[in-house]
Amino acid sequence: MIELQHLTKRYGDQVAVSDLSLEVTEGELLVLLGGSGCGKTTTLKMINRLIEPSAGSVRVDGEDVSQLDTHELRRRVGYAFQQVGLFPHLTVGENIGITPSLLGWTEDAIRHRVDELLALVELDPETTRDRDPSELSGGQQQRVGVARALAAKPRVMLLDEPFGALDPLTRGRLQDSFIRIRRDLGVTAVFVTHDMVEALRLGDRIAVLDHGRLVQVGTPGTLLREPADDYVRQLLDTPRREARLVDALLSHGPGPDSR
Amino acid sequence: MSAQLALLPEYLTAHVQLTLLALLCSAALSLPLGVAVTRVRWLEQPVLGLAGVIQTIPSLALLAVMVPLLASMQLQSIGFLPAFIGLTLYGVLPILRNTVTGIAGVDPALQEAARGVGMTPRQRLWRVELPLALPVIIAGLRTATVWTVGIATLSTPIGATSLGNYIFSGLQTRNYAAVLVGCVASAGLAMVLDGLVRMVEVGLRTRRRRLVGVATTITVGLYVFTAVTLAAPLFSNADRPVMIGAKGFTEQYILASLLDQWVERETGRPTAQRQSLGSTVAFDALAAGDIDIYVDYSGTVWAHLMGRTTVGGDRETVLAEVRAFLADEHDIHVAATLGFENAYAVAVRAIQAEAMGLTRISDLVPLGPTLSMGGDFEFFSRQEWVAIRDTYGLTLSNQRTMDAALMYEAIAEGAVDLISAYTTDGRIVAYDLRVLEDDRGAIPPYDAVVLVSARLARDWPDVLAALGRLEGMIDVESMRSMNLRVDVDGIDPSTVAAAFITTLGDSR
Ligand SMILES: Nc1ncnc2c1ncn2[C@@H]1O[C@H](COP(=O)(O)OP(=O)(O)OP(=O)(O)O)[C@@H](O)[C@H]1O
Ligand SMILES: [Mg+2]
Numbered sequence: 001m002i003e004l005q006h007l008t009k010r011y012g013d014q015v016a017v018s019d020l021s022l023e024v025t026e027g028e029l030l031v032l033l034g035g036s037g038c039g040k041t042t043t044l045k046m047i048n049r050l051i052e053p054s055a056g057s058v059r060v061d062g063e064d065v066s067q068l069d070t071h072e073l074r075r076r077v078g079y080a081f082q083q084v085g086l087f088p089h090l091t092v093g094e095n096i097g098i099t100p101s102l103l104g105w106t107e108d109a110i111r112h113r114v115d116e117l118l119a120l121v122e123l124d125p126e127t128t129r130d131r132d133p134s135e136l137s138g139g140q141q142q143r144v145g146v147a148r149a150l151a152a153k154p155r156v157m158l159l160d161e162p163f164g165a166l167d168p169l170t171r172g173r174l175q176d177s178f179i180r181i182r183r184d185l186g187v188t189a190v191f192v193t194h195d196m197v198e199a200l201r202l203g204d205r206i207a208v209l210d211h212g213r214l215v216q217v218g219t220p221g222t223l224l225r226e227p228a229d230d231y232v233r234q235l236l237d238t239p240r241r242e243a244r245l246v247d248a249l250l251s252h253g254p255g256p257d258s259r
Numbered sequence: 260m261s262a263q264l265a266l267l268p269e270y271l272t273a274h275v276q277l278t279l280l281a282l283l284c285s286a287a288l289s290l291p292l293g294v295a296v297t298r299v300r301w302l303e304q305p306v307l308g309l310a311g312v313i314q315t316i317p318s319l320a321l322l323a324v325m326v327p328l329l330a331s332m333q334l335q336s337i338g339f340l341p342a343f344i345g346l347t348l349y350g351v352l353p354i355l356r357n358t359v360t361g362i363a364g365v366d367p368a369l370q371e372a373a374r375g376v377g378m379t380p381r382q383r384l385w386r387v388e389l390p391l392a393l394p395v396i397i398a399g400l401r402t403a404t405v406w407t408v409g410i411a412t413l414s415t416p417i418g419a420t421s422l423g424n425y426i427f428s429g430l431q432t433r434n435y436a437a438v439l440v441g442c443v444a445s446a447g448l449a450m451v452l453d454g455l456v457r458m459v460e461v462g463l464r465t466r467r468r469r470l471v472g473v474a475t476t477i478t479v480g481l482y483v484f485t486a487v488t489l490a491a492p493l494f495s496n497a498d499r500p501v502m503i504g505a506k507g508f509t510e511q512y513i514l515a516s517l518l519d520q521w522v523e524r525e526t527g528r529p530t531a532q533r534q535s536l537g538s539t540v541a542f543d544a545l546a547a548g549d550i551d552i553y554v555d556y557s558g559t560v561w562a563h564l565m566g567r568t569t570v571g572g573d574r575e576t577v578l579a580e581v582r583a584f585l586a587d588e589h590d591i592h593v594a595a596t597l598g599f600e601n602a603y604a605v606a607v608r609a610i611q612a613e614a615m616g617l618t619r620i621s622d623l624v625p626l627g628p629t630l631s632m633g634g635d636f637e638f639f640s641r642q643e644w645v646a647i648r649d650t651y652g653l654t655l656s657n658q659r660t661m662d663a664a665l666m667y668e669a670i671a672e673g674a675v676d677l678i679s680a681y682t683t684d685g686r687i688v689a690y691d692l693r694v695l696e697d698d699r700g701a702i703p704p705y706d707a708v709v710l711v712s713a714r715l716a717r718d719w720p721d722v723l724a725a726l727g728r729l730e731g732m733i734d735v736e737s738m739r740s741m742n743l744r745v746d747v748d749g750i751d752p753s754t755v756a757a758a759f760i761t762t763l764g765d766s767r
Contacts, residue, residue, distance in 0.1 A: 050375055075377030085372030089390045098386075099376045148376065 001026040001188040002047060002156065007056035009042050009212075016042045018212040019056070029182060029189045030217075031203035033196075033235065039212040040192045041082055044158045047190065048077045060156060075099055078149035082160035082192070084141050086133035092118075092144055093129040099152040117147035120177055122170065139165045143174070150181070157189040163198065175201060196238040208232050262751055263425065263440045271444055273420035276485045277411045278404075278452070281343055283482070285350030285403055290396075292351075293358025294384065303359065310352040318410045321345050322417050326540055330547065337544040338533070342414030342421070349410055350403040357399025361392025397460040401453050408449035412441065416507060416537045418544055422448075427535035431664055432509050432745050432752060500531040501715070501722055504544055504553035507535040508663055509745050509752070510601060510683060510738065514554045516756035518709065518726070522552075524760070525725035538637060539563075546589045551715040552726070556601055557581045558703035562642035567703070574600075574704040581708070590713040594726035597707040599683060599735040603643045604694045604702070605632075606680035608670060612693040619698040623677070624651055631657035633666045633675040643702050644679075650701035664746075683735055685743025707733070732763060 002024040009017040017039040024030045032040045045051040047058050049070050058065045065073055078099075086095050096117055097110040105113070115125040121143035133141055146162045163171045175198060182189065193199050199206055200220045207217040208231070216228035227233035289310075296303045313321070325341030334340060365388050373387040389396075412423030425441025428434070455474050462470030501522055505515035512534060519530045533550050542564070544550045557574075560581045561567050567580075578596065585591040607617055617623065623630065632655050638644055639658055647653060659675060666678045667686045680687055682694060682705075709726050716723055741759060744750045 048375065050371060070374070071377045071379045071382075073377075074375055079375045081368070081372060081375065083368045085368045085375070087369060087372065087387060087391075102377050102382065 001028070001061060002030075002190065003059040004043070004047070005057050005059075007043065007046060007058065008054050009039070009046060009051060010054045015212050017046070017053075020209075020212075020214050021056075022207055022214065022217060024188055024190060026188055027182075027186045028204045029187075029191055029202055031199040031206045032190060032192045032209060033194075033199055033206055034209035034215075038209045040209060041160055042212075043209070044079075044160055044190060044192060047158055048074050048079055050074075050079075071102075075103055075152060076154055076156065078152065078154035078157040078159075080146045080149040080157075080159040080162040082164075084145040086141055086144055086148070088132065088134055090133075091130050092123075092133055092136070095133060095144060096147045096151050098148065103152055113151060114147075117150055120150075120181070121147045121174065123147075139167070139170065142166065146174075146178075153185065155185070155187060157187050159189060160192045161194065162191070164194070171195075171198070178202070196236065200239070208235065263434075263437045266425070267440065267444060270420060270422050270424050270441075271448070272488055274408075274411055274422045274445065274448065275481065276489055277339070277342055277346060277414060277419060277421060278407050278448070279481060279485045280489075281346035281411070282350055282400075282404060282407055282452075284343075284347040285407070286354055286400065288347070289351045289355035290358055293355045293396075294362065296355075296359050297362045297388075298380075307356060307359065310355050313348050314352045318345075318349060319413050319416075321349060322410075322413055323537065323540075326417055326537075326543060330543055335549060336547055337418030337536070337540055337549050339419050341417050342411070342419035345417075346407050346411055346414070350407045353399040353402040353406070354396070355399075357395050357402075358392065361395030361399075362388050364395065365391045393463060394460060397456060401456050404452045404456055405449045408445055408452060412445055415535045417540055418504075418533045418536050418549065420533070424534055427507055428512055428752075430662065431507055431535070432512060433664060433749060434751070500529040501526075501552065501719065502550040503530060503532050504536050504541045504550035505532060505534045506538055506541050506553070509742050510681070511554065512752040513741050513745060513756050514597075514707070516753040517759060518552055518554070518729075520753070520756055520760055521729065521763075522722055522725055525728070526719075526721045528719070528722065545591055545710055545712050548712050548714050551712050551719075551722075552594070553710060554597070554707055555710050556705040556707055558602065558643070558705035560585065560708075561703045562646070566642075568642060568646055572703050574706060577704050578706055578708075585710065592711050592713070592716045592723075594709045594711045594716075594723055595728075595730040597709065597729060597733045597738075598731035599707055599733055599738045600705045601681050601683040601707055601738070602697075602702055602705040603638070603641070604680050604682050604697070605647070606670070606678050606687060606692040606694050607676065608673075609691045609693045611676065612695075617693070617695060619696045620647065620651055620653070620701070621698050623695070624653055627654045628656050630655050630676040631659065632677040632679070633659050633661050633669050634679040635663040635666060636660060638679040646701040647697075650699050683738040683742055685739050685741075685746050688739070689743060689747045707738075733759075 004020055004022045007017060007020040008015070020043060022030070032043060034040055042051060046053045047060070047065070049065055060073070060077070090098070093114045096114045100110045100113060114129060118125040118128055123140060123143060133144065136144065142162065142165045146159070149157060149159065163174055166174065179202065181187065191202060203220060205217060205219055206223055208215045208223070210231055216223060216232050223232060223236050227236060292306060296306050322342060322345040325345045326336050329341050330336035369387060369391065370383070373383045378386060411421050412426055414421045415423035415427045422441045422445045425437045429437030429441060455478050458470055458474035462468070462474060503515050503519050505511040515532050515534065519532055522528060523530050533544070536544065541550070541553050542555065545553060557577050561572065561577050565581070565584055582593050585593065605620055612618070615626065634644070639660060661669060667690050669675050670678045670692065671690050680692065680694060687694060709729065711723065711726065737759065741755050744755050745752050
């Protein structure tokens with residue numbers, strides 16, 4: 001469904017993404033994992049041509065994206081931005097309904113879809129629909145951003161840390177809803193996160209990047225059992241390490257050597 | 260005051276017409292241009308640079324420059340068109356600059372989000388960039404609105420009626436009520452229009468549909484009013500009025516009123532005036548047929564248009580040559596010689612003249628380096644001054660250009676020793692000045708002549724005949740006393756003119 005071939009992005013001398021080849025099959029969710037500045041956002045944006053690659057190619061649904069009209073492509077691909085980017089001059093409802101309105105949906109259909117999505121991301125349609133985005137909390141804005149990406153029922157989604165600003169409980173519930181929607185609609189997605197539990201929970205496969213390079217790609221089980229290197233091992237070990245820390249805290253109380 | 264207020268509908272309407280149309284065109288030019296500049300980056304510097312240069316031209320000069328420019332293109336060179344074009348150009352910069360700044364200032368993350376949700380470049384412009392840049396663009400529009408309303412008062416000297424008519428004629432005839440009405444009306448108009456733009460902005464920002472609706476309705480109403488009042492003359496089948504011009508000084512206001520009332524009384528034709536025209540603007544307007552009648556002076560034509568500097572031409576010869584020159588070169592005709600001369604002269608305070616024994620210009624020559632002189636806006640650049648300077652070999656310590664009305668105050672206070680005066684000026688008597696004799700005949704004679712356009716001479720023989728009956732009817736004492744009544748007694752020029760006409764009786 002999504003094929004990246006030898007994808008490279010250079011900014012002057014600096015290489016943000018280096019010779020990246022990956023495939024995401026139909027209905028699959030691929031998690032992009034890696035430290036800050038390792039090229040996750042750059043990769044995501046090259047898929048819907050918000051950034052043009054320096055070399056390599058991207059295929060979506062078998063079509064080379066460089067041959068497509070950018071706006072046609074982007075209307076088919078839902079994108080949730082890391083910085084959210086809600087339009088401040090539009091209401092929450094108008095923000096969510098923007099891609100459907102560009103696609104020429106009827107007002108009724110748009111209103112219906114907006115309310116449905118607001119409920120899905122656990123915001124009350126009645127009180128939220130007509131508010132300004134600036135009146136929402138950061139986490140609420142982020143949820144609206146996800147709803148906006150989902151609005152036109154895309155078959156391909158790119159999500160850049162979509163639940164990063166949420167409390168753990170809300171995050172857990174939204175992850176559940178997201179898993180459900182994906183199943184129902186058969187969405188193919190690339191999902192960036194720093195949260196290892198989220199990666200393990202949502203990802204069919206996980207790709208680990210380091211300094212723009214692909215270090216390893218595989219199912220969560222593969223990565224846990226056979227990490228390609230130390231970096232991957234440490235990364236994947238994070239949840240267990242944290243669980244041990246919690247256990248230690250519970251049995252001994254906080255102390256200098258609680259690790 | 261009530262006489263002034265009676266003129267308000269005409270002046271205000273004209274001012275509104277000029278301002279609103281100019282603003283509309285400024286916006287129509289600069290918004291697309293501003294958008295284009297943000298798309299085609301290399302355009303930004305040249306376009307903003309050019310707009311900036313236009314802005315640095317003093318507004319009065321920019322308007323004045325339109326006159327010869329349009330004349331060279333064979334277009335209507337005085338009146339509405341040059342004022343409208345000048346004002347339009349002036350309003351471009353603030354709107355253009357703010358459009359560019361506003362669009363460039365849109366958060367890049369939002370620009371990217373707009374692309375990310377699938378907008379085409381056009382949709383991005385209309386749905387994201389323009390709405391987000393709107394407050395900045397509106398701020399530019401408000402600046403342009405206030406500037407345009409203010410600067411429109413300067414269109415009077417290039418023949419476009421505006422609230423400036425109050426201000427220019429008021430300053431010249433020391434009618435401060437008129438100046439006040441002009442200033443208050445123009446400030447009021449600026450506030451109202453600015454308020455309307457602000458209402459639209461606030462309404463859009465706070466999504467108050469009704470506020471936007473009200474402001475838009477009023478604005479549209481004003482434009483409809485403008486369109487209707489501008490178009491009305493095109494559809495009325497009334498005769499085009501006989502258009503009488505006046506330059507911007509007291510005597511000209513009186514004579515224009517006098518000719519206006521005379522023509523109306525004698526021929527029954529509708530008349531109208533274009534007041535406070537620049538000196539060359541009046542002549543160009545007559546040559547172009549934008550006005551039909553105005554009064555000029557034989558020596559002015561002789562020295563300026565004919566470029567003659569021959570010293571000591573006598574009245575009859577100069578008049579005959581001027582008449583022939585105007586008819587041959589410009590198809591302009593002398594309908595009458597009014598009977599008085601209004602020469603440029605050098606005047607000095609009577610007490611100073613006595614103390615220093617001054618009676619002739621020659622007497623100034625040895626004292627020249629200790630004397631300062633005030634001249635009106637034109638004087639020191641006129642042929643007459645060059646002729647005086649060269650014929651007598653006169654050098655002065657200091658030459659100061661000032662408003663004619665203030666010149667008399669200046670000499671009365673001793674701020675200057677000499678001034679350029681007009682021989683018919685009532686203030687010569689009122690301020691106790693002495694006119695120095697032009698003993699070497701450097702200054703040509705200045706017979707007041709009624710000039711008429713070729714069209715008037717051809718199409719309106721009754722008007723031509725009526726003007727002919729004024730031949731020799733105004734002597735220098737009459738003119739001086741009429742000037743005095745306006746300049747010193749503060750009586751309205753049209754009242755003074757009316758009083759004079761009654762003394763002429765029925766000439767038919
Ligand atoms: N416009 C740009 N010009 C120059 N360098 C850039 C530009 N955009 C990104 N980079 C560099 O490319 C690298 C990858 O950036 P990217 O945004 O893809 O990181 P990321 O993996 O998304 O990081 P994070 O987890 O912090 O969001 C970084 O080193 C960044 O400094
Ligand atoms: Mg990122």
